[in-house]
Amino acid sequence: MSRSIDEPRNARSRRSRTALLRAARELIEDRGMAATTMAAVAERAGVSRRAVYLHFSSRADLITELFGYVNEVEDLEGRFAPVGDAPDAVTALDAFAHRHAEFASRVLAVSRAVEREAGTDPDAARHWRTAAFWRQEANRALMTRLSDEGVLAPGWTVETATDMLLALTSNGVTETLLTTRHWTPANLGHHLALLLKSTFVTRPSAEA
Incomplete structure (x- = not known):
């Protein structure tokens, strides 16, 4: 009973x-x-x-829980599953670009608001540090895989490539393209994939 x-x-x-x-x-x-x-x-x-x-x-407890709530509502794990399931690093990078564009378009408003006030609001700062940490870890896993498979382009280390990927997928860049320039998430995903592969993936030699 x-x-x-x-x-x-x-x-x-x-x-x-x-x-x-x-x-x-x-x-x-x-x-x-x-x-x-x-x-x-x-x-x-x-x-x-x-x-x-x-x-x-x-309020701190509420904002902390919000991070998990947004990720659950927007199906962060399921949305990015094709990245981890990709058969090779280049395919994973391509999948990441498209999935990032989809996910970022859905969470940009809340993410941008938190980022904007992270310097003055301790709860926002805590939330932003958590989000930034997991983004950095996901980026590092991608670049480590490129390196381990021998296709990370010359001139990059795992760490420098990780940092650059963080910058290329920052809220500022995403907001410029989606909001200011009115790109669609599909357009962003397509062009981001082209950019990431041309930047981070080694080109076949002329003899190959």
Whole structure:
């Protein structure tokens, strides 16, 4: 009997938590990090401020959880699965370009807002450091694979290529192309793949 009662309660609790995280994301995208207070999240979600604290002990806790929420909603793991499943490094690099363009177009608003206020908002800074760390690790894994398979272009080390890839896929570059120049995600993915392969992949020798 207790279990049958607890399960609906747990389901309601999960729905409430998700609604609060969705409200926090919307606020960050619409008004920025500074405006995303516990009170504002409560108002956007249509609940009391006390209800927010039942799920998150602090604003820092809420913003920390937001990172995982956005990645889950946008299916980060599934979206980038073709990169890890690619049969070779060059195919993986190509898949990464297309998947990055798709994912970035969906999270650009929240990511840009967090980045913009990371220098003044400790919660934003913490969120941004986490995101930057995992992006760097994913980039390093790609460049390590190119190097291990002997196709990393001359002049690059794994570390310098990793850093350059981080710059080429930064929010600023993505925003310029998608928002200012009105590229589509498909167009961005296509041209980014061309750029990455021409930059980081060794060219066959004339004798080959």
